[in-house]
Amino acid sequence: MVSLLLRLTLAMLCGGLLGLERGRKRRPAGSRTYMLVCLGAALTMVLSQYEYQMLATEWAAVAAEVGVRIDVARFGAQVVNGIGFLAAGTIMITGRQQVKGLTTAAGLWASACMGLAIGAGFYESVILCAGLIFLVMRYLPILENVLVERARFINIYVEFHTLDDIGVILGHIKEQGAQICDVDIDRGHDAHSLHPSAALFIHMEKKQRHTQLLAAIAKLDCIYAIYEF
Numbered sequence: 001m002v003s004l005l006l007r008l009t010l011a012m013l014c015g016g017l018l019g020l021e022r023g024r025k026r027r028p029a030g031s032r033t034y035m036l037v038c039l040g041a042a043l044t045m046v047l048s049q050y051e052y053q054m055l056a057t058e059w060a061a062v063a064a065e066v067g068v069r070i071d072v073a074r075f076g077a078q079v080v081n082g083i084g085f086l087a088a089g090t091i092m093i094t095g096r097q098q099v100k101g102l103t104t105a106a107g108l109w110a111s112a113c114m115g116l117a118i119g120a121g122f123y124e125s126v127i128l129c130a131g132l133i134f135l136v137m138r139y140l141p142i143l144e145n146v147l148v149e150r151a152r153f154i155n156i157y158v159e160f161h162t163l164d165d166i167g168v169i170l171g172h173i174k175e176q177g178a179q180i181c182d183v184d185i186d187r188g189h190d191a192h193s194l195h196p197s198a199a200l201f202i203h204m205e206k207k208q209r210h211t212q213l214l215a216a217i218a219k220l221d222c223i224y225a226i227y228e229f
Contacts, residue, residue, distance in 0.1 A: 010126065011114075011118040012039050016035040019032065019033060034107065038111045039115065045076055079112055088105065107137065110129075150207065152207065153181075156228050157197065157229050158225070159225040161224070165196075166198060176216050177208075180201070183199075183200055183201075184198065214228060
């Protein structure tokens with residue numbers, strides 16, 4: 001009973017810790033979601049161990065008579081597969097060609113795996129895993145932003161007055177020493193945007209801050225909105 005209480009409590013605390021970080025950033029899945037996912041995964045693993053023990057002791061005679069066999073790992077495998085449906089629900093593609101929710105989905109999947117480890121009593125891996133996942137969620141975005149800001153490739157979304165303005169925009173981008181690799185144009189006038197827009201994949205021939213390129217493009221009179229994604 002003490003071991004069961006320790007495992008379920010640890011799963012709840014570890015899942016809640018990861019969820020607090022996501023909730024602080026106003027992401028779709030917060031502390032309660034992560035807590036329930038981790039707790040449910042731990043309970044599933046504990047249940048599989050319980051059934052295995054019962055089939056080997058009190059239910060052994062009945063199991064031998066009817067030929068029942070149980071694979072402890074099978075329950076965990078179903079959790080890993082099933083969590084994909086929940087995680088997929090957090091992923092969305094916005095009208096501005098942005099994919100959001102991937103980190104949240106990956107965090108839920110990792111939280112479920114961590115819950116399985118807790119349920120199995122593998123505490124050493126749980127401590128290491130919880131710490132590493134928290135570091136990835138909390139501090140890696142800082143390093144990621146620095147690296148992305150200095151990268152020569154950039155994706156930008158821009159809204160403009162009319163489709164005739166796209167030529168002016170592309171020409172101005174080339175004047176900034178950048179090469180346009182791909183263009184995805186949306187004519188607008190729908191539920192996502194009232195103005196024409198374009199998603200641009202750009203390669204900068206010289207190193208410069210992305211904000212400098214965005215500021216140079218934003219100076220055009222035909223621009224409604226522009227940002228990097």
